Amino acid sequence: MEVAGTMSTIIDVENFGKRYRRLDVISNVSVTVQRGEIHGLIGPDGSGKSSLLKAIAGVLDFEHGIIRVFGQRVNSEEEAERIKGRIGFMPQGLGQNLYAELSVEENIDFFARLRMVAPADLEPRKTRLLEMTHLERFRERPMKHLSGGMKQKLGLVCSLIHQPELIILDEPTTGVDPVSRRDFWVILSQLLEEYGTTAIVSTAYMDEASRFHRVSLMYKGEMLAQGKPEEIRALVSGTVVVVKASSQIEAFAILKSQYPQVQPIGHHLRVFVGKQNSEQAESAVKDSLSHLEIAECYSMRPELEDVLVTMLIDRNEHKNVGSGPVFKTMGRKNGKRNGPAIVARDLVQNFGAFRAVDHLSFEVSQGEIFGLLGANGAGKTTAIKMLTGILPSSSGNGQVAGVDMQKAAQTIKSRVGYMSQAFSLYEDLSAHENLKLYGGIYGLSGTGLKERIRQTLALTGLQGYESEMTQGLPMGVRQRLALSCALLHRPSILFLDEPTSGVDPLGRRRFWEILFQLSREEGVTILVTTHYMNEAEHCDHLVLMYAGRSVADETPAGMKLALRKEAGELLELTVDRPVRVLEVLEENGLSDAAIFGNCIHLLTKNIGDTVLKIRFLLESNNLSLHKVDEIPISMEDVFVHRVMALEKHASQRQQA
Incomplete structure (x- = not known):
């Protein structure tokens, strides 16, 4: 990404502060964005990214500080109106700035009229933007029938049709598959090259930081660090060591007691060793595991996510997930079964003339962490709904937890836990009330339910959150609560559909640590879908889906x-x-x-x-x-x- 034109300050934010009711959500944040650069705001939900971007776009008032855009103050609605014609703003959420019933071309034409684009300018601009986004052949398709990635690209086109000097994008790639994400960044780079566009972009994906000229790390309304990606990476010294030991569970327990950052990655462990070079770090890890057989041990440089997590640990934001008591699963209760936990054979699902799942076959072993990967619309969620008995299959067959999915859907539901892609908690209930509600749905009551809730809260590290209202919980905590609800009836199999979407890196690490414990110590079989490709590394086995079919079936390695x-x-x-x-x-x-x-x-x-x-x-x-x-x-x-x-x-x- 080259910076075009003469460098000058396009956005200048000084001591910005925003309050909702009596709560200060952002305090004394300052940031500058230079002409022609792509600037990244990176941080988890609740860090203040959206509020800051809305204020810069002139659509949100604020209590403290000064914001200048193109040298013009935007501290009032009247001031903001003077520069809105030079700005393109794309809000958070798939297609949130679009109209569902309008076609691709009708959406573009509507925004062009709204922005008073001259008819003579509209056609060449529209043709070029449709070509860049690969949407040319979808001109007549209604927006509501587009995939998530296509909606985001159309949203970008509509935000750019008036050729703004500054584009403000709020989490444009959240919930979008890796191919569409990569396309999105190429388009932004081309815009910078061709038009000298300046962009400020927020994201929860740490791996996207390398795509920005400069980065601002935000957390809980504060600015943790700013600079070029390589400058931020240099703020924390240390080495990442990847090790494979004869007993993964024992090695994990030992290393976790010595290092705050230990991640199970498939059958390996990934350890961040602070303030040591590669030779020293590898030696230290091997010494800690001296009584175990080491199959592999190598080192690599830390990633930006390691830097962020280290900063949060230094701020005492890190709390280890408690291991809790032994958690008896349904599988243990019934005795260990022979054969695979999940079998899919030639599954087909038709919605009218559209085939969402096309002769899909795979097997999942007992106690395995199994990943279903695929682009938006590949058929992952539909496959899960068929296997869990929520949606009857058009044809094909399968077994889940030892029973036929076509003939014993109710039995399957009693033996599996399911976290849907759409959030499944009741936000106007407390954490404990949600757990009681789900316990009742599973037929639990009295002292038995109380004991299950106690065990599950210990396992997921949620003690202390019981009385808090769900709507006020951080995203990572809410996802662990949703997992707790799915675990109450001691399932032998867990189906998790995009369980960590929108969760910050620390929250995702905690979540996967729980899944590791469930798989390795409790023997729970886990089938998970995810758009975070680094999370695919956590899986023992993967199936890659494309157009409803399995196109790869292997381990990550x-x-x-x-x-x-x-x-x-x-x-x-x-x-x-x-x-x-x-x-x-x-x-x-x-x-x-x-x-x-x-x-x-x-x-x-x-x-x-x-x-x-x-x-x-x-x-x-x-x-x-x-x-x-x-x-x-x-x-x-x-x-x-x-x-x-x-x-x-x-x-x-x-x-x-």
Whole structure:
């Protein structure tokens, strides 16, 4: 992402403060955004990102501080009106600024009239933006029938149709699959290149920080840190050690007692060792596990999420999730069963002429953490609803917890716990009242229910929250409460549909620590869907879905290995003008490339020849290449490569 034009301050926020009723939600926040940059506001729900962006856009009043946009104060509605024509604002939520009954083109035309775009300017702008967002062939489709990623791209087009100098985007990629997220960032980069647009973007995804020129980390209404991504990463010293020991449960308990950041990642453990280099950190971890057999041990540099979590720990925001008493599962109660916990065989689900699930087959072993991955609309949620007996299948069969899903739906419901994608708690009830309500639904009462609630609260680390109203709980705590409700009847299988969407990194780590305990210590089988590709690493096994079908069925390590064999190693190119560099690479046959901030990621089977070719191409086009690094392949790389290849194949078949 190159910064176009002369640098000057577009947004200047001084000592901003916002109060809701008597509660100060933001205090003394200051931030500047320079012309032509993409500035990131990163933080969990409740950190104040949306309030700050609304105030900058002139749609929210505030109590303290000064906000200047284009040098103009926007401390009143009258002042804000003077600069609104130069701003594009996209609020939080999929398609929140769109009209469901209007088509793609009708939405664009409506916003163009609203912004008084001249008819002569509208058509070329609309054609260019539809081309950039790959929405050209969906002009006539109603907005309500678009996928989540397509809604966000249409929302962006409508916010840009009047060619604003500043665009304000509030969590534009939340709930959007990795392919659509990557498309979104390419579009922003192109806008910066072509029009010199300035953008301020909020996100809860820490892995998106590398895509910004500068970043502001927010938490609970305060600014934790600001600067370039590499500057923020340098604020905390230390090393990440990844280790695989003979007893994962024992190794986890030992390391957790010594280090505040320990994550189970599949059959490995990921440990952040502060203030030590790689050699010292690896040695320290091995010494701690000296009585166990070490199968693997290697180190890597910390990620920005490690930095944020370390800052929160230093602020005493970190509380370990209590292990609680032994939690007897339904499976233990009935004795250990032979065979898989979940079996899906040729599952099909038709909604009229649309096939949402297309002959889907897979198996989930007892006590396994199993992940269903796929883009928006791939059929993941529909598959879960069929397996849990909520939705009858059009054809196919399966078994869940030892019973036929077609013939014993009620039995299945008594043996599984289900957290739906739509939030399932009653916000006007307290945490304890929600638990009592769900206990009654599961047929629990009296002292038995009280004991189950006590055990579940201990397991999920929610002691002390019992009397608090659900609507006032942080997102991560609410998700643990929803999990507690799903666990009350001691299920042997858990179905979790996007359980950590919108939850901050610390909350997600706590949540996955509970899932690890349930799987490894209690033998609960867990099937989970997620859009966080780093969470896919937590799973023992994965199925990647595309258009309702299974297109990959492997462990995370197996999927990475398969991609490496097929497409080669992953290179990171540090450049000055990534948009132009990407164009040059694609024009010369290097199409498997993507923009990451000021870098380009590229898969290649022949590193030496590819680097020589890239250097020649960039020198021929007067472009700079500062550095080339070989970096590990991530699950996001696997996901994007697979889905993009399938989309390309589907497009070629349609054109044939």
